[in-house]
Amino acid sequence: MVEQLxxxxxxxxxxLRNLLPIIIVVVxxxxxxxxxxxxxxxxxxxxxxxxxxxxxxxxxxxxLSIFPVGKxxxxxxxxxxxxxxxxxxxxASVSPPSLPSPP
Numbered sequence: 211m212v213e214q215l216x217x218x219x220x221x222x223x224x225x226l227r228n229l230l231p232i233i234i235v236v237v238x239x240x241x242x243x244x245x246x247x248x249x250x251x252x253x254x255x256x257x258x259x260x261x262x263x264x265x266x267x268x269x270x271x272x273x274l275s276i277f278p279v280g281k282x283x284x285x286x287x288x289x290x291x292x293x294x295x296x297x298x299x300x301x302a303s304v305s306p307p308s309l310p311s312p313p
Contacts, residue, residue: 217270217273218266218267218270221265221266221267221269221270221273222262222263222266224266224269225261225262225263225265225266225269226262228265229258229261229262233258280303283299284296284299287299
């Protein structure tokens with residue numbers, strides 16, 4: 211359980227680091243160019259924290275569930291030595307999620 215918590219905190223720190231450039235740009239524009247702070251700054255900060263928590267949970271969920279399954283399937287396909295089957299699996303696993311995405 212402690213290891214899981216460490217992994218989650220690592221993912222949270224990673225998500226916060228990824229959000230940091232966005233925060234810096236927004237704050238810099240607000241402070242230096244517009245010379246005013248946005249209304250509801252506290253709610254924005256809370257929102258960013260919630261986004262970081264959501265991203266960390268999402269990534270942790272992927273690492274615990276989907277990634278191991280995909281890795282196991284890819285290993286099984288490569289053990290069989292069937293490149294066409296591996297390519298078909300790769301195409302089938304990537305294409306459907308991208309279909310509903312706008313161009």
